[in-house]
Amino acid sequence: MTLQLILTCPKGLESLLRDEAAALGLQESREHPAAVSGVADLEVGYRLCLWSRLANRVLLVLSRFPVDSPDALYAGVAAIDWHDHLDSRGTLAVEFSGQGAGIDNTHFGALKVKDAIVDSLRDENGGRPGIDKLNPDVRIHVRIDRGEAVVSLDLSGHSLHQRGYRLQQGAAPLKENLAAAVLIRAGWPAIAAQGGALTDPMCGVGTFLVEAALMAADIAPNLRRERWGFSGWLGHVPAVWSRLLFEAQARAAAGLAKEPLWIRGYEADPRLIQPARNNIERAGLAEWVRVYQGELATFEPRTDRNQKGLVICNPPYGERLGDEASLLYLYQHLGERLRQACLGWQAAVFTGAPELGKRMGLRSHKQYAMWNGALPCKLLLFRVEVEQFVTGRKPGAERPVAARETDLAGEAAVIPAPGLAPETARLSEGGQMFANRLAKNLKQLGKWAARERIECYRLYDADMPEYALAVDLYAGWVHVQEYAPPRSIEPAKAQARLLDALAAIPPTLGVSPDRVVLKRRERQSGTRQYERQGSEGRFMEVREGAVKLLVNLTDYLDTGLFLDHRPMRLRLAREADGKRFLNLFCYTATASVHAAKGGARSTTSVDLSRTYLDWARRNLALNGLSERHQLVQSDVMEWLAQEQGIYDLIFMDPPTFSNSKRMEGVFDVQRDHVRLLDLAMARLAPGGTLYFSNNFRKFTLEPRLAERYEVEEISGQTLDEDFRRNGKIHRAWRIQASKR
Incomplete structure (x- = not known):
């Protein structure tokens, strides 16, 4: 009996699935978005369920009919002889997709279908089918498309990508049928037939490894499944x-009796090793597949017997703050290892960031567009041959001695490119221009920083308009902030420039790639500027003058230390001896620490953010400061209006805007600075000094303030060498009570 079948699959796999289904017996096959249709008998339907490595589901079409209303849908479903498919006291589940004909809600559509089936099967004693969404006797699919309803019975049951061996998975698992498709596109079946090897240097829980071994050993992918969609049909x-x-069991036994191919996986995260081994064991492939803990930098495939094969991997896509930097260096490392250790092999990289594939130092000879769920991806195929190297330099060739450059401490040194192959150290023309500017700035500022014993300073601040970045050095770490590009710049071009810059930083500055942190600077609203963006919890101690401070380069948009205010903090330290110091909008209270170390009688630090006040408390404790140093969580304007204390030295650096949930209304520094300063000056002791600064580039100080107070702009005095080229980074004033 000829049946109509529909096979569903991930988007992008249609042509592969059509070829596979035809080989398994499907006739008159046609491709559709995320599906393939055709005709076959029931035996082929079973074979597709058992052997398809690519399909999600195998659907048996029961009926097609036009639909112009919910009643028409009910009638069409009720017209099917459901007694041929389900017992009146059995169980069913209904899945509905599409819309039209007055059916705009899938739940409503599924309900109409369920009612039609149940009413058709209700027996004379009142018995009726029940609903079981997990393991029903039959699972019915109904799709409405362009006025036609297609009613199908799911022969597969649960999705066929669920092979049953992967009970443990990593953070971003690749579905089994997508992994199989990547292997097929990469030519693994032919490589396996010739006795080739396979290795995955970032294997996670081993999905590529298991799927590859199933193919090589001729094991049906769903052989271990115990329940099917047709089991209760x-x-x-x-x-x-x-x-x-x-037949499938006999083929599997014969395949496993062969000498196993060399299939190996390596994973840096020790937490994934045992889950991967458990998955391999459940798949019955412990004799074929091995997994080891190992970093990408030390990865080497099999070298004995000069065996070649396929290197395959699915690198992380990057979802956290600053992932572009770590991902770029990861791809550079991957390209390095391929060129140095895998000559003569083939390689397949399945990636959600294909632009990073261009940074591997290898030319891809084929690319395939695929989808991982809703994420567009590409499969990049490489032949690891010298002719495909971007630079053409043979692996192992002697590297020329690097030019003498300046390291982060300002001393001359011969700098290799840590962790980077010689080929990747060669930059694009734009990247080389950026590197030249970095080197020039480092030569000038490095000596100054070493002389002044400054550990943290700004090296580059959008000096070249094409590379709109700020590059800051923090005691051997590099903190990169990308300014949001103007809308006139194409996103792809902006991304390419960013990657050029990131590629230039390690070899130019002589730092390891894992000490480069990237963030994007965009205007923040509400409390986002205070919110934690990552979870590494990496606080680092740095020195500034006589104090120690904690910075965090990874978890927050800001690091905890505004570098441009270094001269102001040191000025406050010099002037604080014996004084009562007030720090408004205190951030992490770095100015308070300096004032306290400078001999302040007491310090009071006010901020609205609990996050920053906790940080401030740690900064004070790091310097042995606790008594006489008060931290206040409050809106500054409200606190000043109620405060009765008197202070000899006041510092305030308010934000440009703030609309925190804890505030009444919105703070605008241009609009509100007169009232803010009046409130603060009311708390200033006779002969005291208030320092006011902000970084709003269009800010204008209200002229009438000079009529009430002694006002002196000192912006130029508060800029160190690393910020003099950007004179608008902030403006600052010294304000005292008028002597008139």
Whole structure:
């Protein structure tokens, strides 16, 4: 009996699935978005369930009919003889997709279908089918498309990508059928047939490894599944199924009896090693597949017997703050290892960031567009041959001695490119221009920083408009902030420039790539500027003058230390001896620490953010300061309006805007600075000094303030060498009570 079948699959796999289904017996096949249709008998339907490595589901079409209303849908479904498929006291589940004909809600559509089936099967004693969404006797799919309803019975049951061996998975698992598709596109079946090897240097929980071994050993991917969509179907023919199952078991036994191919995985995260081994064991492939803990930098495939094969991997896509930097260096490391250790092999990189594939130092000879769920991806295929190297330099060739450059401490040194192959150290023309500017700035500022004993300073601040970045050095670490590019710049071009810059930083500055942190600077609203953006919890101690401070380069948009205010903090330290110091909008209270170390009688630090006040408390404790140093969580304007204390030295550096949930209304520094200063000056002791600064580039100080107070702009005095080229980074004033 000829049946109509529909096979669903991930988007982008249609042509592969059509070829596979045709080889398994499907006739008159046609491709559709995320599906393939055709005709076959029930035996082929069973074989597709058992052997398809690519399909999600195998659907048996029961009926097609036009639909112009919900009642028409009900009638069309009720017209099917459901007694041929389900017992009146059995269980069913309904899945509905599409819309039209007055059915705009999938839940409503599924309800109409369920009612039609149940009403058709209700027996004279009132018995009726039940609903079981997990393991029903039959699972019915209904799709409405362009006025036609297609009603199908799911022969597969649960999605066929669920092979049953992967009970443990990593943070971003690749579905088994997508992994199989990547292997097929990469040519693994032919490589395996010739006795080739396979290795995955970032294997996670081993999905590529297991799928590759299943193919090589001729094991049906769903051989271990115990329950199927046809198990409780009245049309099921057990004899046909049993024969196909026996044949598949015999083929698997014969395949496993062969000498195993060399299939190995390596994973840096020790937490994933045992889950990967458990998955391999459940798949029955412990003799074929091995997994080891190992970093990408030390990865080497099999070298004995000069065996070649396929290197395959699915690198992380990057979802956290600053992932571009770590991902770039990861891809550079991957390209390095391929060129140095895998000559003569083939390589396949499945990636959600294909632009990074260009940074591997290898030319891809084929690319395939695929989808990982809703994420567009590409499969990049490489032949690891010298002719495909971007630089053409042979692996192992002697590297020319690097030019003498300046290291972060300002001393001359011969700098290698840590962790980077010689080929990747060669930059694009734009990247080289950026590197030249970095080197020039480092030569000038490095000596100044070493002389002044400054550990943290700004090296580069959008000096070249094409590379709109700020590059700051923090005691051997590099903190990169990308300014949001103007809308006139194409996103792809901006991304390429960013990657050029990131590629230039390690070899130019002589730092390891894992000490480069990237963030994007955009205007923040509400409390986002205070919110934690990462979870590494990496606080680092740095020195500034006589104090120690904690910075965090990874978890927050800001690091905890505004570098441009260094001269102001040191001025406050010099002037604080014996004074009562007030720090408004205190951030992490770095100015308070300096004032306290400078001999302040007491310090009071006010901020609205609990996050920053906790940080401030740690900064004070790091310097042995606790008594006489008060931290206040409050809106500054409200606190000043109620405060009765008097202070000899006041510092305030308010934000440009703030609309925190804890505030009444919105703070605008241009609009509100007169009232803010009046409130603060009311708390200033006779002969005291208030320092006011902000970084709003269009800020204008209200002229009438000079009529009430002694006002002196000192912006130029508060800029060190690293910020003099950007004179608008902030403006600052010294304000005292008028002597008139």
